[in-house]
Every structure is written in structure tokens, then in C-alpha cells.
Amino acid sequence: MGVKGKLIASVEVKCGGHLVHDIFHTKTHHISNICPNKIQSFEIHEGETVKVGSVVNWKYNDDGKDKISKQVIEAIDPQTKSITWKVIGGDLLELYNFFTIITSCDHQWTTWTFVYEKKTEDIPEPLVLLGFVLHVTKGIEGHFSSIKSMLLNGS
Numbered sequence: 001m002g003v004k005g006k007l008i009a010s011v012e013v014k015c016g017g018h019l020v021h022d023i024f025h026t027k028t029h030h031i032s033n034i035c036p037n038k039i040q041s042f043e044i045h046e047g048e049t050v051k052v053g054s055v056v057n058w059k060y061n062d063d064g065k066d067k068i069s070k071q072v073i074e075a076i077d078p079q080t081k082s083i084t085w086k087v088i089g090g091d092l093l094e095l096y097n098f099f100t101i102i103t104s105c106d107h108q109w110t111t112w113t114f115v116y117e118k119k120t121e122d123i124p125e126p127l128v129l130l131g132f133v134l135h136v137t138k139g140i141e142g143h144f145s146s147i148k149s150m151l152l153n154g155s
Helices: 017-026 028-034 127-153
Strands: 003-012 039-046 055-062 065-077 082-090 096-106 109-118
Touching: 003 127, 017 028, 017 082, 017 096, 017 109, 017 127, 028 039, 028 127, 055 082, 055 127, 109 127
Parallel strands: none
Antiparallel strands: 003 109, 039 055, 055 065, 065 082, 082 096, 096 109
């Protein structure tokens, strides 16, 4: 049995956590346009949208390396604005026996939780990936700030 771990990080988002949740829940395909240097593509393999049971595939660039992550949506809670993504394929499963990503939003905060089991003790904690998702979150915040600025300036 591997070594289990849990990492949690929260980042303030001035645009409001509800907008970040909305992007991940209903407009996920826009993330590759918002953060093209990090997310190359998002595809739904099974299901129509991001709903419980949907199988999705992310192509992303983490730490200068192109990677993929195939995930199934395990849970969506509109009240807490959370989505639980279970990794079922891709690069993460080369290092981890299981990997679950939970994103949740509350007022001005977005929280990322990673629950995982490393295959061996010498595998590093997924801190680089945590930094990656925080960077994507800040990219989404910047996107909404740009839109707000354009609207206020009448552009």
C-alpha cells in the first residue's frame, strides 16, 4: 500500500468564487481559451456537460511538460459550489494509485483539495500540480477582471 496524502489550498479571487465555479461547472471548455499556456484542451468523452458520471479529458502543460488527465465527475454540490473529479487515466496515475481533485468556491475564495495515494514513498507530493491549479484559478480571475474593466470603460 502506498502513502496517502491530502493537500488543501485556498486562493482569494476578487471576481467571486461563484464565477470560478460557473466556469468549471458549465463553461469548462472555455478554460483553454482563458489559460492557453496551461490548458490545451478539455473534452467530454461521456455525457453532455459536466454532470455526475461525465467522463472528461484534459490536455495541459504542467511544469513545461504536456500531460493528460482523464477524469470522471463523482459529485457536484451546487450549494457548496463544489465539484469532485476522480482521475481514472493519464499521467497522474503513473505516480499515484488514486487521485481525486475537489474544487469548491465560497464568496471570494476558491479552494482546491487533492486526495491521493502515492505508489511509493519516494514520489513527491503533488505541490507542482497544486501550484498549477492555483495559477489557472488566478488566470480565470484575470479573465473576469479584464471583462469587468472593458465593461466599465465602455469598450
